Amino acid sequence: MTAVQRRFDPVVHAPPRLQVCGLLAVVDNMDFATVREQVGVSDSVLSKHVKQLEEAGYVNVRKATIASRVRTSLSLTAAGRAAFEAHVAELRRITGG
Amino acid sequence: MTAVQRRFDPVVHAPPRLQVCGLLAVVDNMDFATVREQVGVSDSVLSKHVKQLEEAGYVNVRKATIASRVRTSLSLTAAGRAAFEAHVAELRRITGG
DNA sequence: CTCGATACTTTCCAACATGGAAAGTGACGG
């Protein structure tokens, strides 16, 4: 309603996506497979969450052929970084940071 | 499984409940009505979330008749405080605290 | 050109979580 509504972002708040954002926030980009291992979910589940982040304009999905193998690398967009940071700030406010 | 599984608590993570815990964490107790106003939800919704926190053993619900009116005050139990703090610590880890 | 492997994507589906509205409950005060 108040400030909560402006910064609190459900797309970012869901556990798997919060983890993805947290991982991508501290690196330039990360492979799909690496993120999957870190988050500990299946291919299909990560794929669906990444899709949601992508549709929200928060994550950039780049497919590059490296060593004749398609590798998908993920990275936060500027909007994604802003949304993540705003959400984290809101979490800190709520949890008494 | 990993540290995430041990500290991350879905009961605490849901937005309305995270707010309730955050509010109760900094006071000894708070009236149902005050919490409802702060969280910005309806009676029924708060009641249902409080019930979940109560069933998890995180919140204590005390009904006292004050000025011939029943007043319900909520407070975190020791377990609730521990769960909240562990969850917050986990959030900080995930979000790069 | 067909086959199998790699690396995701999408679909299918059953389970669960939510919120709003409305009905229900218990304790007064009139």
Next chain:
DNA sequence: CCGTCACTTTCCATGTTGGAAAGTATCGAG
């Protein structure tokens, strides 16, 4: 008895999830 206050519970329609399985695209091998 009745109405009010302060929640509780029920009803219901919707939205989100994850796992399993099928689907797609791109090689390299045969």
